[in-house]
Amino acid sequence: MKICFLTGPQNSKRCGITDYVNLLRVVLENYGHDVSNICLSGSKTFKKVITNLPEADIFSFQFAPYAFSPNGMLGVDLINLGKVLRKNKTHLNFHEVWIGAYKGASLYEKFMGWRQKREILEFVKVLNPSVITSTNSAALDxxxxEGINATYLYLFGNIPFIETDVSTNSDIFKVAFFGTLYDKFPYDLLGKRLCEIYAIYGSKIEFRIIGLQRESLGFKKLRKVASCYNFSIAETGELSSTKVAKEINDCKIGVSTTPYDAIGKSGASAAMLEHGLPILAFDDEDTPKDQLFVINEFIGQIFLINDPFESNKLLHFISQERKPFFDGVAYTAKNMVRMVS
Incomplete structure (x- = not known):
């Protein structure tokens, strides 16, 4: 099968949609598929594709509003692309949808979200995709x-399996933070939950900031919690994927500051889960509980800090042998081929 991906511009400085496609492409090519990727980086590239669309059995458009435009709006270029693509078999994968559809959104976010939603709904109508998927509960909801029949497609991590030993050191309870530290995450509540764990486990708690982490309000809040509860904190700086895998294996638990309903769009959270690490997360209640889910492979591996917290259950999970590595790239490749075939 000849598959053509359409993404935003390549950005080698951060883990993004193009990195996701590059990893997926390798596995799909190993399965015998002919795979290409077109990076749309502005109006000129949209017009070029519109006037000279390559041949393919399936076009897979990997969509997130801000991947293509600083304000999340593409205008006529998006609609014109939809008109050309609709003549072909298409897969539309939403990594993100419109902003502002959550409690506490500012008036600006609500206004821009309203504009983005109108554009996205028009694009879906014009494109009439063969298959629509999304990576997370929030976007699917x-x-x-809006009456769009979308199904789930897992977004994998970008840290491959490396043969490293899982730490058995019981003197330090290492907590992994890998990925963006979001400002709205309840860091104070996290501190309280970790104190509950400390009261049972008895080992010194150390925050491990894995990878390059920019200064942010979320980072400042995390430092404050560490200071308040006398937790140590260590930053690794930028690391190779091999060293990231080793860091993850050296930790007891991970923390995802991405809201639970959107955790599916976080490649960093996926990487920790794929390496068998239990995850602490937070449900901001923006999405109805009956719409929340994780794939079967991760059931019982994510612990919500705002639920009646079960420290003993988490520690029992940690005491067991680490789960084997889950190959998320192969899992997604197989599911995508099944959906679009």
């Missing part, structure tokens, strides 16, 4: 409320 928003799409389904």
């Amino acid at each position: 928003r799409l389904q409320k």
Whole structure:
């Protein structure tokens, strides 16, 4: 099968949609598929594709509003692309949808979200995709409320399996933070939950900031919690994927500051889960509970800090042998081929 991906511009400085496609491409080519990727980086590239669309059995458009435009709006270029693509078999994968559809959104976010939603809904109507998918519960809920029949497609991590030993050191309880530290995450509540763990486990708690982490309000809040509860904190700086894998294996638990309903769009959270690490997360209640889910492979591996917290259950999970590595890239490649075939 000849598969053509359409993404935003390549950005080698951060883990993004093009990195996701590059990893997926390798596995799909190993399965015998002919795979290409077109990076759309502005109006000129949109017009070039519109006037000279390559041949393919399936076009897979990897969509996130801000991947293509600083304000999340593409205008006529998006609609014109939809008109050309609709003559072909298409797969539309939403990594993100419109902003502002959550409690506490500012007036600006609500206004821009309203504009983005109008554009996205028009694009879906024009494109008439063969298959529509999304990577997370929040986006699926928003799409389904607008009458768009979308299904789930897992977004994998970008840290491959490396043969390293899982730490058995019981003197330090290492907590992994890998990925963006979001400002709105309840860091104070996290501190309280970790104190509950400390009261049972008895080992010194150390925050491990894995990878390059930019200065942010979330980072400042995390430092404050570490200071308040006398937790140590260590930053690794930028690391190779091999060293990231080793860091993850050296930790007891991980923390995802991405809201639970959107955790599916976080490649960093996926990487920790794929390496068998239990994850602490937070449900901001923006999405109805009956719409929340994780794939079967990760059931019982994510612990919500705002639920009646079960420290003993988490520690029992940690005491067991680490789960084997889950190959998320192969899992997604197989599911995508099944959906679009």
